[in-house]
Amino acid sequence: xxxxxxxxxxxxxxxxxxxxxxxxxxxxxxxxxxxxxxxxxxxxxxxxxxxxxxxxxxxxxxxxxxxxxxxxxxxxxxxxxxxxxxxxxxxxxxxxxxxxxxxxxxxxxxxxxxxxxxxxxxxxxxxxxxxxxxxxxxxxxxxxxxxxxxxxxxxxxxxxxxxxxxxxxxxxxxxxxxxxxxxxxxxxxxxxxxxxxxxxxxxxxxxxxxxxxxxxxxxxxxxxxxxx
Amino acid sequence: xxxxxxxxxxxxxxxxxxxxxxxxxxxxxxxxxxxxxxxxxxxxxxxxxxxxxxxxxxxxxxxxxxxxxxxxxxxxxxxxxxxxxxxxxxxxxxxxxxxxxxxxxxxxxxxxxxxxxxxxxxxxxxxxxxxxxxxxxxxxxxxxxxxxxxxxxxxxxxxxxxxxxxxxxxxxxxxxxxxxxxxxxxxxxxxxxxxxxxxxxxxxxxxxxxxxxxxxxxxxxxxxxxxx
Numbered sequence: 001x002x003x004x005x006x007x008x009x010x011x012x013x014x015x016x017x018x019x020x021x022x023x024x025x026x027x028x029x030x031x032x033x034x035x036x037x038x039x040x041x042x043x044x045x046x047x048x049x050x051x052x053x054x055x056x057x058x059x060x061x062x063x064x065x066x067x068x069x070x071x072x073x074x075x076x077x078x079x080x081x082x083x084x085x086x087x088x089x090x091x092x093x094x095x096x097x098x099x100x101x102x103x104x105x106x107x108x109x110x111x112x113x114x115x116x117x118x119x120x121x122x123x124x125x126x127x128x129x130x131x132x133x134x135x136x137x138x139x140x141x142x143x144x145x146x147x148x149x150x151x152x153x154x155x156x157x158x159x160x161x162x163x164x165x166x167x168x169x170x171x172x173x174x175x176x177x178x179x180x181x182x183x184x185x186x187x188x189x190x191x192x193x194x195x196x197x198x199x200x201x202x203x204x205x206x207x208x209x210x211x212x213x214x215x216x217x218x219x220x221x222x223x224x225x226x227x228x
Numbered sequence: 229x230x231x232x233x234x235x236x237x238x239x240x241x242x243x244x245x246x247x248x249x250x251x252x253x254x255x256x257x258x259x260x261x262x263x264x265x266x267x268x269x270x271x272x273x274x275x276x277x278x279x280x281x282x283x284x285x286x287x288x289x290x291x292x293x294x295x296x297x298x299x300x301x302x303x304x305x306x307x308x309x310x311x312x313x314x315x316x317x318x319x320x321x322x323x324x325x326x327x328x329x330x331x332x333x334x335x336x337x338x339x340x341x342x343x344x345x346x347x348x349x350x351x352x353x354x355x356x357x358x359x360x361x362x363x364x365x366x367x368x369x370x371x372x373x374x375x376x377x378x379x380x381x382x383x384x385x386x387x388x389x390x391x392x393x394x395x396x397x398x399x400x401x402x403x404x405x406x407x408x409x410x411x412x413x414x415x416x417x418x419x420x421x422x423x424x425x426x427x428x429x430x431x432x433x434x435x436x437x438x439x440x441x442x443x444x445x446x447x448x449x450x451x452x453x454x455x456x
Contacts, residue, residue: 053381054331065320072326079319092306093292099299104281106333107341153280 005030006061008051010037014114015070016058017212018175022074022168024208026083030060071102074168088168097162101154101169105176109150112143113176120183143180147191155193159200166204174201178213181220233289233309234259236278241265242341243297244285245402245440250395252436254311256304266353298329301395314395324389328382328396332403335374340403343367347410348451368412375404375419383421386428393432401429405441408448 007023007030009016023030035041035057042055052059052068059068060077067073078088089095116139124130131139150173154161161169177187177198188195202209210217217223235251235258237244251258263269263284270282279286279295286295287303294300304310305317316322347364350356359367378400382388388396404414404426416423430437438445 054377067323067327069327069330071330072323075326076319076323079322092303095306096292096294096299096303099302100294100296103296103298103333106330107338111334111338149281 004063006033007031007058008033008035008060009058010035011212011215012037013057014110014175014179015172017216018168018172019058019070019073020212021171021175021205021208022083022087024211025087025171025205026077028077028082070172083168086165086167087171094163098167098169101161102172105169105172108146109173109176112139112146113180115139116143116185117179117183140185143185144190147177147187147194151191151193155197160197166201170197170201171205174198174205174209175212178216181222182216184220231290232257232259233287233304234261236261236263236275236286236288237284238263238265238270239440239443241284242337242402242406243399246395246398247285247297247300249398249402249433249436249440250301250311250314252439253433254314256309256311297399313392314398316394321390325394325396328388329399332396332399335377336400336403339367339370339374340407343371343410343412344406371407371412372418375414375422378425379419379421383425387425393429397425397429398433401426401437402440406444409444409451411448411452 005028007019009020009032011017011020011034035047037057041047042052042057048055051061052066054068056068058070058073059066060073062076067076074083074088077083078090085091088098119131119139120136150161158164160166161173174197177194180187187198235247237248239245239248239262250256263275265284269275270279270284276282278288279293281295283295285297285300286293287300288294289303294303301310301315305312305315315325346356346359346367351358378388382400385391387393388400404422407413414423414426
């Protein structure tokens with residue numbers, strides 16, 4: 001029987017990693033469709049016409065229904081009963097707590113971590129030019145302003161971001177923060193709560209967490225236990 | 229018994245306006261709790277008890293506190309207190325709306341919000357000098373690259389996700405509308421579909437659309453006159 005859910009992703013994309021871990025944790029059956037962003041595979045006309053009009057990953061094709069945006073994909077599959085309740089609660093009050101984080105992270109954690117990663121790791125690779133020290137400093141300040149909120153507000157009273165157990169919110173956040181290793185940032189130095197929480201997230205997600213982060217570990221030259 | 233929740237908002241905030249218009253249009257009753265951002269009421273300790281992130285919009289329903297506009301509308305929808313027309317229950321239709329709501333954060337919202345803040349909000353409050361012409365050009369370019377994505381990828385139909393107005397349209401349009409304060413108007417020749425869509429959204433959601441934007445209209449006219 002042919003599998004009906006196709007998942008297009010690149011493990012070098014943060015939301016791709018988050019969904020990959022969530023799908024594996026959910027025991028979801030899907031066809032793996034890796035897309036090599038570094039080769040521009042997402043920029044072809046074929047990709048635009050047949051896979052995702054936004055020319056980005058991650059995206060899915062569920063029996064002909066095409067959908068982009070990681071959080072939208074997660075909600076769609078949850079509504080279809082494919083994501084277990086402990087990862088994305090069905091009870092609306094608990095779900096709202098997870099949604100609150102998923103909506104909050106876009107222009108806070110996601111933007112600042114991604115900008116830091118891109119400017120310090122990706123852009124020099126593509127252009128051969130390194131950012132100035134003051135530019136790096138500004139980006140670090142912006143990123144740390146949101147990391148402060150994760151440390152002091154989201155992790156104020158609980159083991160995980162939205163309560164005592166792991167949810168998709170933790171997976172999205174951890175994937176974002178892990179990526180900054182590639183730009184030689186070590187979040188563990190200033191943030192003891194984030195440090196302990198990252199360990200809990202990894203333990204709760206493994207072996208899938210390490211599989212999804214294999215390139216992050218390799219490129220940064222750091223495993224989860226390594227000192228940066 | 230369905231409770232009437234408290235809605236904390238300021239019509240100067242784009243997601244506040246999007247929700248306010250949705251509530252009025254969809255006949256969602258709420259207890260009106262305006263928060264004057266210009267007086268920095270969101271930064272008081274008292275308000276921190278309402279929303280730990282000290283932003284608007286926010287909801288308090290009994291003892292449940294929730295922030296993030298999209299999380300709020302999803303919560304109310306699950307409680308049966310949000311128009312099904314504006315946020316569909318059908319899984320695939322809802323996913324289409326979610327796709328836009330998730331997409332807009334880092335595209336439309338980021339670019340329009342940044343332009344609005346740098347070119348109007350900060351200078352008018354004397355928190356920053358007016359940006360240079362060169363910087364303004366950059367910001368406009370960024371806004372227009374996103375308008376062009378809406379033009380090409382989201383407007384095959386009358387509205388963003390189909391033939392009916394949904395919250396996706398309200399989130400998109402309120403973001404673009406506030407650029408009037410920067411004396412920016414969507415060019416009909418450059419973006420014919422976006423131009424007509426904005427008119428349709430206004431028509432479909434009036435009188436509430438105009439009511440929500442009355443302050444913006446007045447201020448943008450004053451700013452235009454001041455220049456003459």
